[in-house]
Amino acid sequence: MDARAHQERDQDQGPLLRRAGQHPQRRAGSAVLQGGAWPRPASRNPKTEAEFWSALDKIKASGQIGFAQSGTLTYERATFTAVLLHMGGRDLYNKFYGDKDINAVKSPAFRTVLEKFKRLQQLHRPGRRPGAAGTTTTALLVTDRAGFQTVGDWAKGEFLAAGKTAGKEFGCFAGWGPTAPYMISGDVFVLPKTSNKEAMAAQRLMAKVITSPATQVAFNMKKGSIPIRPDVDASGMDICAQAGVIALKDPARQTPDPSMLMAPDMYGKVADVITKFWNTDMTPEEAQEPVGGGA
Amino acid sequence: MKQPRKGRGRLGQRIGRCSPMGATVLIAYVASILWTIRISLSNSKMLPRADWAGMTQYVNLFIVRPLDHRHDQHEPVRFVLHRGRAGAGIPAGGFHRPESAARRRLPYRCILYSFSISFVACGVIWQWMFNPALGIQRSLRNWGWESARFDWIATQDMAIYCIVICVLWHSAGLVMAILLAGLRGVDEEQWKAARIEGIPRWRYYLSIVLPQLGPAFGTATVLLAVSVVKLYDAVVAMTNGGPGDATDVPTKFIMDNLFERQNIGLASAASATMLVTVVIIVAPFLYARSRAKPRHT
Numbered sequence: 001m002d003a004r005a006h007q008e009r010d011q012d013q014g015p016l017l018r019r020a021g022q023h024p025q026r027r028a029g030s031a032v033l034q035g036g037a038w039p040r041p042a043s044r045n046p047k048t049e050a051e052f053w054s055a056l057d058k059i060k061a062s063g064q065i066g067f068a069q070s071g072t073l074t075y076e077r078a079t080f081t082a083v084l085l086h087m088g089g090r091d092l093y094n095k096f097y098g099d100k101d102i103n104a105v106k107s108p109a110f111r112t113v114l115e116k117f118k119r120l121q122q123l124h125r126p127g128r129r130p131g132a133a134g135t136t137t138t139a140l141l142v143t144d145r146a147g148f149q150t151v152g153d154w155a156k157g158e159f160l161a162a163g164k165t166a167g168k169e170f171g172c173f174a175g176w177g178p179t180a181p182y183m184i185s186g187d188v189f190v191l192p193k194t195s196n197k198e199a200m201a202a203q204r205l206m207a208k209v210i211t212s213p214a215t216q217v218a219f220n221m222k223k224g225s226i227p228i229r230p231d232v233d234a235s236g237m238d239i240c241a242q243a244g245v246i247a248l249k250d251p252a253r254q255t256p257d258p259s260m261l262m263a264p265d266m267y268g269k270v271a272d273v274i275t276k277f278w279n280t281d282m283t284p285e286e287a288q289e290p291v292g293g294g295a
Numbered sequence: 296m297k298q299p300r301k302g303r304g305r306l307g308q309r310i311g312r313c314s315p316m317g318a319t320v321l322i323a324y325v326a327s328i329l330w331t332i333r334i335s336l337s338n339s340k341m342l343p344r345a346d347w348a349g350m351t352q353y354v355n356l357f358i359v360r361p362l363d364h365r366h367d368q369h370e371p372v373r374f375v376l377h378r379g380r381a382g383a384g385i386p387a388g389g390f391h392r393p394e395s396a397a398r399r400r401l402p403y404r405c406i407l408y409s410f411s412i413s414f415v416a417c418g419v420i421w422q423w424m425f426n427p428a429l430g431i432q433r434s435l436r437n438w439g440w441e442s443a444r445f446d447w448i449a450t451q452d453m454a455i456y457c458i459v460i461c462v463l464w465h466s467a468g469l470v471m472a473i474l475l476a477g478l479r480g481v482d483e484e485q486w487k488a489a490r491i492e493g494i495p496r497w498r499y500y501l502s503i504v505l506p507q508l509g510p511a512f513g514t515a516t517v518l519l520a521v522s523v524v525k526l527y528d529a530v531v532a533m534t535n536g537g538p539g540d541a542t543d544v545p546t547k548f549i550m551d552n553l554f555e556r557q558n559i560g561l562a563s564a565a566s567a568t569m570l571v572t573v574v575i576i577v578a579p580f581l582y583a584r585s586r587a588k589p590r591h592t
Binding site for chain 1: 538552556
């Protein structure tokens with residue numbers, strides 16, 4: 001009985017979930033929705049990048065905040081990661097975060113990613129809030145003042161607390177279409193090593209209970225993430241979680257979270273440039289060099 | 296020459312007399328400083344390592360990191376920050392009326408206690424006030440001034456001044472307390488004598504009181520200068536270094552590298568550098584004080 005570690009993937013899964021990222025979550029609030037510019041979420045999630053941009057522009061034209069962005073470094077990085085993965089493509093994502101390929105950073109494709117990231121910033125500007133935490137930013141969506149946010153599924157709790165239902169007042173999507181990469185990260189329960197027989201039995205019981213399909217589904221319905229195992233009955237879960245469960249079953253869609261690919265030191269240095277780029281007049285060309293330096 | 300040796304002797308005596316205190320100083324301060332310096336000379340990343348890397352971490356800190364704009368950006372601002380804060384105490388002198396010692400107590404007490412609020416609480420409150428969606432801007436708009444705009448904290452250029460205002464407010468109380476204590480040390484007989492001589496009040500303060508406040512000013516300046524170097528909690532509570540890196544401070548760099556970025560070596564190098572900064576600030580003050588002593592005795 002060595003150190004027993006049970007991976008809990010219940011926390012947050014990729015695009016739909018934490019590490020934030022991948023998952024532009026979308027509201028279908030009164031202003032935009034009823035104006036007809038932006039119909040129901042379940043049926044009308046943006047299926048292509050072009051649809052996404054046109055949706056953002058429409059929301060902005062209606063006077064709302066197109067893209068709500070939390071003012072913290074973690075969320076800025078999350079949005080960048082989402083843009084890189086879903087607009088730059090998985091190859092570029094892997095080359096950058098996985099191989100730390102300096103040529104990938106110098107490529108025109110990477111510059112395009114930075115440009116698109118900056119374009120989101122423009123859509124975000126009217127609603128910018130200083131150092132706004134993720135929750136206050138999510139509140140903009142909950143209260144129908146903003147269109148999209150990149151966030152993990154933990155934010156779903158904010159919607160549920162406000163009495164909103166996934167698929168009705170808000171929706172979520174992980175990239176474009178049914179083959180989009182799905183970024184995965186998770187948290188881990190580590191139980192202390194012990195030689196006490198009773199404690200060991202208790203630990204085993206706990207591990208068994210928290211990983212059982214029923215617990216996983218019940219817990220994740222509350223928390224907003226997805227079960228750690230594919231053999232669960234997800235029919236009771238909301239559409240966001242169901243999309244996540246389906247995505248997780250396809251190994252081709254699974255993409256590791258950048259924090260699994262990059263050392264924290266380097267990851268932090270990249271984030272320094274990202275946040276500087278987002279918040280200042282730095283041009284994509286100017287950002288490419290230090291990002292490459294960081295990698 | 297004699298002075299330092301005497302000082303050391305006295306320190307030794309003191310440590311001998313109260314050994315728990317001596318042990319605390321040795322272990323908590325001296326040993327951890329040495330440990331930090333040792334780590335800063337290694338390749339430590341997430342965990343301390345015992346290898347030797349020479350000055351690599353320091354080279355990284357100062358030269359190799361083109362990404363860290365942290366160290367070069369706000370020097371002028373920091374200067375203003377700490378000058379401004381040293382100046383914050385001066386109003387306390389304005390409140391002081393030598394002829395009404397008894398009447399002055401109550402109102403000041405409220406001002407003095409801003410220092411008793413934690414930096415974090417203070418930062419959060421000011422952050423709310425600066426937040427355009429919650430604070431001053433929102434209030435002005437609700438009162439009818441629809442175009443009112445006060446979003447400093449969300450802008451690159453002005454965010455640091457929001458921190459300055461918060462920290463100024465916070466430490467004003469301390470500086471006032473120090474200066475009031477200094478003022479109370481001024482013998483009121485001098486005021487009577489000055490009145491008899493027909494000396495105007497401004498002249499009395501400028502030529503008689505102010506010179507006697509030298510030590511109080513010195514203490515306040517050193518305390519504030521050191522607190523500027525180690526400023527951390529207020530920044531974390533107000534902006535967390537943002538927007539972008541507009542309000543990044545050296546301590547935050549250290550904490551980021553120590554924990555989130557798992558680069559203990561670099562964090563230690565930065566800490567050691569910060570210690571040097573503090574010594575540079577404090578040393579002249581201590582030197583001046585040690586020189587001044589013989590005059591009093």
